[in-house]
Amino acid sequence: MLPPHVRGAAGASAGRPFSADTAAGHRAVRRCNHSRAEDGARLLKPLAMPTSTDTLLRQIRRAPLPAPSPARGLGLDDWALRKGRTYGSILVDLEAHCVRDVLPDRATPTVSAWLRQHPGVEVIARDRSTESARAAVVGAPEAQQVADRWHLLLNGRQKMERWMTSAHPRLRALPAVSSGDTPPARRHTSFSRAHARAESRSRHVAAYEAVRRRHLDGEPLLRISHTLPQWSRENRPIKVP
Structure with missing residues (x-):
């Protein structure tokens, strides 16, 4: 009597009674080839068709490629x-x-x-x-x-680089532009974060004092809020003396 895997092949592998390459096995392997090789091997084991990942990969390489549709x-x-x-x-x-x-x-x-x-x-x-x-x-x-x-982006960047390279000597030859008689002050040290926080706090305190004075004069808070700058509308509590 033939083994079960040969009987299920409907005579496809009758000449090789101990071969596992049956038609039913090939169909199952092809269905599992849509997943990863490791996942396909795990799926085939409960179906009594244990297959290695290398066999699945060989089946994927042997399978004919689908006919591509015309490219527009x-x-x-x-x-x-x-x-x-x-x-x-x-x-x-x-x-x-x-x-x-x-x-x-x-x-x-x-x-x-x-x-x-x-x-x-x-x-x-x-x-x-x-x-x-x-x-x-x-x-x-x-x-x-x-x-x-x-x-397009590459050609645009190259064109801009060539123009800047040719225009750089002419730009350096231009006279210096000053807004007044005194030259603008130059910062020789980095702008510290503590100084930035102090300036931000002073702006918020000034806005708070202005709102307080206007509210004491009888102006509604909603109208006051519509006239405040954007930076002063942040929900950030400040401590005032």
């Missing part, structure tokens, strides 16, 4: 196989947030051939490379080309 928004950029020496092209689905493919180089024929094989691209977000621009025109002429946000 595509990100095109270079990536380093060996930084500073060898670069390829990476294509990212901007809606699904996943990598669609990695190409061995950045040449126009390679990228344009990939775009022709994957029609339906409506928007291509790319860098300022002329190779990427030509590849997008040849491979997807109807797609709209836009500059991605990262490169």
